[in-house]
Amino acid sequence: MLNSTSLTTEARTRLEEYLLKKGLRRSSERFAILEEVYSRDDHFDAEDLYQAMHHRAFAVSRATVYNTLDVLVDCGLVRKNQFGDEDNTKSRFEKALGRQQHAHLICVNCHRVIEFCDPRLQLIKTTVGDTLQFQVESHSLVFYGECADEACVARTKAAANLQ
Amino acid sequence: MLNSTSLTTEARTRLEEYLLKKGLRRSSERFAILEEVYSRDDHFDAEDLYQAMHHRAFAVSRATVYNTLDVLVDCGLVRKNQFGDEDNTKSRFEKALGRQQHAHLICVNCHRVIEFCDPRLQLIKTTVGDTLQFQVESHSLVFYGECADEACVARTKAAANLQ
DNA sequence: TTGATTGCAAACCGTTTGCAACGCC
DNA sequence: GGCGTTGCAAACGGTTTGCAATCAA
Numbered sequence: 001m002l003n004s005t006s007l008t009t010e011a012r013t014r015l016e017e018y019l020l021k022k023g024l025r026r027s028s029e030r031f032a033i034l035e036e037v038y039s040r041d042d043h044f045d046a047e048d049l050y051q052a053m054h055h056r057a058f059a060v061s062r063a064t065v066y067n068t069l070d071v072l073v074d075c076g077l078v079r080k081n082q083f084g085d086e087d088n089t090k091s092r093f094e095k096a097l098g099r100q101q102h103a104h105l106i107c108v109n110c111h112r113v114i115e116f117c118d119p120r121l122q123l124i125k126t127t128v129g130d131t132l133q134f135q136v137e138s139h140s141l142v143f144y145g146e147c148a149d150e151a152c153v154a155r156t157k158a159a160a161n162l163q
Numbered sequence: 164m165l166n167s168t169s170l171t172t173e174a175r176t177r178l179e180e181y182l183l184k185k186g187l188r189r190s191s192e193r194f195a196i197l198e199e200v201y202s203r204d205d206h207f208d209a210e211d212l213y214q215a216m217h218h219r220a221f222a223v224s225r226a227t228v229y230n231t232l233d234v235l236v237d238c239g240l241v242r243k244n245q246f247g248d249e250d251n252t253k254s255r256f257e258k259a260l261g262r263q264q265h266a267h268l269i270c271v272n273c274h275r276v277i278e279f280c281d282p283r284l285q286l287i288k289t290t291v292g293d294t295l296q297f298q299v300e301s302h303s304l305v306f307y308g309e310c311a312d313e314a315c316v317a318r319t320k321a322a323a324n325l326q
Numbered sequence: 327t328t329g330a331t332t333g334c335a336a337a338c339c340g341t342t343t344g345c346a347a348c349g350c351c
Numbered sequence: 352g353g354c355g356t357t358g359c360a361a362a363c364g365g366t367t368t369g370c371a372a373t374c375a376a
Contacts (some may be wrong), residue, residue, distance in 0.1 A: 025350050025355055061358040066341065084245035084303060089252050089339075089365075090340055105297050116291050124281045125306060132277060133311035135214050140247060141304045143288060148296035188330055188375050209365075228365065252340075253365055283345040 007098045008038040008053060011077050014097070018075035032058045033068045043104075043113045045091040069093060081143055085111060103141035110152040170261045173203040174240050181238035195221045196231045200241060206276045207257040233287075248274060251292055258300070266304035273315040278318060 015034055019026050036052050050065045060068075072078035073160075077098045082088075085106045103121060105114040121141060129136040142150075146156070165242075177196055182189050186198075191252075196312060198213050214229045223231075235241035242259045247267045268277040284304060292299040309319065 003269065023355090027350070027356060029357070043261070062340095064357060067356080079252060080247075082245055082247035082251050082311060084243075084254075088245050088254060089248075091251060091366080095201045105291065107297075108300065114295060114297065116295060118287045118290065120283045120287050120342085124283050124304075127281065128268065128279050129308070131267060134270075134306070134308050135311075136268070136306045136308040138307045139305065140289075140307075141298070143291060143299045144303075145292070145297050147300040148289065148298075156318060160312065181362095186330090190331060190375075192332075226334080226367085227332060230331080 007095075010040050011059050015072070015075060018071075024071070029058075029060050029064050030068050030071065032056070033060065033065065034072065034077065036094070037072065038095050038097075040095070043081065043083075045090045045092050047090075049093070055148065082141065083113070084143065101139075102161060103143070105134070105143045105145065105147070107147035107149070107152060108144050109146055109156045110149065112140050112147050112149065114147070127128070170258075174258070174260050177240060178238060181234075187246075189233070190223075192223050192227050193231050193234065194225065196228065197235065197240065200235065200256070200259075201258050203258070206244065206246075206257050208253045208255050210292050213254070242305065246276070248307065254322070264302075264308070264325045268283070268301075268308065270310035270315060271307050272309055273312065273317045275310050275312065275315070277310070279320070285300065286326070 001117065009089060011034055015030065016026060018024075019030070031054065033049065036049065036056060040052075046065050046069065049069070050060070052061050053065070069078060069080070073080050073093075077096055078093050081092045081094070083092060083104065083105065083106055085108065100117060102115045102117045102134065105116060106112070107114075121139070124136050125136050129132065146153075167255070174197055175194065178193065179189060181187075182193070184198065198218065199212065199219060203215075209225065209228050209232060212232070213223070213225050216223050216228070219253065224324045232241060232243070236243050236256075240259055241256050243254045244267065245256060246269055248271065263280060267277060267278045269275070270277075284302070287301050288302060289298065309316075
């Protein structure tokens with residue numbers, strides 16, 4: 001199995017090949033951002049990434065963050081999600097390499113994101129595509145609800161009592 | 164089975180009860196907007212609704228559109244979707260009464276929205292909730308792909324040839 | 327009467343864009 | 352050297368908010 005280091009290496013190689021193939025430049029910003037993305041295991045937004053780059057002492061502009069995320073999504077190294085939860089506008093990203101496709105559970109109280117897989121989703125995809133003559137390319141499945149995390153439950157209960 | 168007229172009647176009654184229960188006012192704007200929402204069968208955004216109200220000669224402000232949509236979503240008369248397609252920012256709404264829960268297919272070319280149901284989604288929901296101790300309240304399943312509509316396929320092919 | 331609701335416009339916020347400076351090829 | 356990329360700030364677009372006028376209760 002791939003560990004985190006070799007994953008990053010693989011990602012770097014893939015990005016190089018992609019840039020070469022597309023005639024795009026291998027700027028240091030792009031590789032630095034890829035590095036940061038592959039060092040994390042969460043679902044981050046563009047601003048998180050922007051801040052993280054500053055803490056990394058590799059300050060890039062927001063424009064570059066957005067531009068690079070587009071590139072990384074386009075070459076399959078990053079997945080872009082729009083969770084319709086508390087903040088329906090901003091996108092959240094996650095690294096894509098070495099991870100199987102999955103769906104998300106989002107706690108409407110603490111906004112925790114939990115990943116899960118279920119083979120039946122693939123079956124639905126196939127059925128639907130065949131039945132409706134639709135070439136399904138990707139999907140987004142999100143469940144919204146309340147998680148069982150103690151701190152979250154306690155906080156929610158306390159908030160309910162205030163009303 | 165309920166026809167469109169009685170659906171609207173039922174919706175109006177439900178809104179009245181909800182407003183009463185919550186101590187909110189039964190303003191004419193709210194009922195006029197409900198009327199418009201229940202006269203349509205599509206997935207519309209806030210601006211669509213705003214424009215439609217003007218054509219209806221019942222001009223309301225955008226603020227009222229947003230406020231009323233919130234109310235209608237809250238009392239279960241309208242469903243709010245965030246399809247992460249061409250326009251990842253704006254929400255799209257649909258009436259909720261008299262329609263079973265469903266998922267969406269979105270054509271990445273023509274942005275057509277197709278609805279479908281699959282009982283296996285419910286099974287996944289149950290499994291996931293049980294396994295991860297998560298109280299699932301709602302879901303959003305969207306498949307992205309290419310639809311088989313002739314005009315759409317022709318247009319897409321033509322666009323591809325231009326490159 | 328009075329407090330919720332409306333309309334208007336300004337503010338908000340994530341994202342995109344225009345343009346000059348920069349640096350990879 | 353040429354052109355893709357970057358950084359900055361301004362623009363954009365959907366949504367929210369502040370406030371005065373309005374109106375349901």
